[in-house]
Amino acid sequence: MTDTAPILSIQNLKTSVTSGGDTFNVVRGVSLDLYPNEVLCLVGESGCGKTITALSIMRLLPDPPVRIQGGSIEYRGRDLTELSDKEIQQVRSSQISMIFQDPLTSLDPVFTVGHVITEIIRNHLDISKEEARARGIKMFAEVGLPDPERRFDTYPHQLSGGMRQRVMIALALVLDPDILIADEPTTALDVTVQAQILEKLLEEQRERSMSMLLITHDLAVVAAVADRVAVMYAGEIVEEAPVDELFSSPKHPYTQGLLRALPQVGYKRDKLESISGLVPPPQMMPPGCYFAPRCPHALEACWDEHPELTEKEGSRVRCLNPQPFVA
Ligand SMILES: Nc1ncnc2c1ncn2[C@@H]1O[C@H](COP(=O)(O)OP(=O)(O)OP(=O)(O)O)[C@@H](O)[C@H]1O
Numbered sequence: 001m002t003d004t005a006p007i008l009s010i011q012n013l014k015t016s017v018t019s020g021g022d023t024f025n026v027v028r029g030v031s032l033d034l035y036p037n038e039v040l041c042l043v044g045e046s047g048c049g050k051t052i053t054a055l056s057i058m059r060l061l062p063d064p065p066v067r068i069q070g071g072s073i074e075y076r077g078r079d080l081t082e083l084s085d086k087e088i089q090q091v092r093s094s095q096i097s098m099i100f101q102d103p104l105t106s107l108d109p110v111f112t113v114g115h116v117i118t119e120i121i122r123n124h125l126d127i128s129k130e131e132a133r134a135r136g137i138k139m140f141a142e143v144g145l146p147d148p149e150r151r152f153d154t155y156p157h158q159l160s161g162g163m164r165q166r167v168m169i170a171l172a173l174v175l176d177p178d179i180l181i182a183d184e185p186t187t188a189l190d191v192t193v194q195a196q197i198l199e200k201l202l203e204e205q206r207e208r209s210m211s212m213l214l215i216t217h218d219l220a221v222v223a224a225v226a227d228r229v230a231v232m233y234a235g236e237i238v239e240e241a242p243v244d245e246l247f248s249s250p251k252h253p254y255t256q257g258l259l260r261a262l263p264q265v266g267y268k269r270d271k272l273e274s275i276s277g278l279v280p281p282p283q284m285m286p287p288g289c290y291f292a293p294r295c296p297h298a299l300e301a302c303w304d305e306h307p308e309l310t311e312k313e314g315s316r317v318r319c320l321n322p323q324p325f326v327a
């Protein structure tokens with residue numbers, strides 16, 4: 001995988017939030033490559049900055065209060081952080097698309113789903129309304145929206161959650177992007193529908209040879225679908241590895257904690273373990289390793305020295321004192 005050039009390369013991305021007169025970074029130097037044709041899963045506990053990283057790539061941050069402070073996001077020789085609003089709009093949908101957890105909040109209630117897909121198509125392609133309609137219906141059919149011709153003229157609230165997410169996938173894919181970013185795409189859905197939607201996403205990823213950045217809390221999903229995994233903690237990547245390596249030999253104590261907390265994936269445990277302690281608030285990050293306050297293996301140096309991401313046995317890990325994994 002890594003002998004080809006990345007299609008998207010994030011270097012030292014810093015994104016801040018301003019709140020109560022204070023500005024502090026919530027994404028603290030994320031560096032991450034996405035390769036052609038791969039599924040890269042981004043995991044990490046709530047609030048660690050996964051969504052803000054994704055929205056930074058798409059330049060969809062609610063600014064203010066959230067703003068990119070530094071770093072670069074290179075895509076096809078251009079730095080997305082430097083594009084004008086007009087230029088980034090051209091990239092969105094046609095080259096990089098995103099789907100969100102809750103399709104109802106990302107679909108405008110006043111427009112029919114057919115109107116929305118027609119607009120996306122016609123904003124990027126010089127084709128007639130009729131052609132755009134035909135293309136939209138075909139796309140709705142492809143993502144498994146039942147009776148797509150009739151559904152074309154319905155409003156989002158008239159559809160079930162699963163159907164709405166199929167509509168979102170259709171909107172994201174209709175211009176055949178290189179990259180799909182899916183942020184918890186199945187979390188808001190019924191369990192039975194979750195698997196179908198995920199299967200559809202992966203089918204599309206394979207058929208289109210698209211790259212997918214999949215943000216998920218579900219490590220069972222990661223084990224099943226990822227090529228590579230990046231683990232985020234407190235606004236930075238702490239470990240990145242091919243999926244088999246990550247599950248068989250996690251190196252960062254935070255990743256090890258996540259896996260120990262997992263009942264499936266081959267670890268037989270009587271009860272769930274969770275990682276004790278809390279993430280420090282973003283305004284009060286310790287000077288050394290951000291995980292040191294929760295780490296069972298922290299050395300003296302870990303409190304003073306902020307570790308770099310370092311190559312180790314096919315993984316990249318941000319830890320001064322990595323330990324072998326005992327499940
Ligand atoms: N609009 C906003 N205003 C203020 N703070 C924000 C805003 N959006 C995000 N944050 C803060 O930025 C940090 C990162 O949030 P983010 O949504 O990226 O987390 P996440 O990893 O996606 O979490 P989750 O798994 O719960 O979706 C959090 O501390 C969050 O409170």
Ligand SMILES: [Mg+2]
Binds near residue numbers: 051052183
């Ligand atoms: Mg999120």
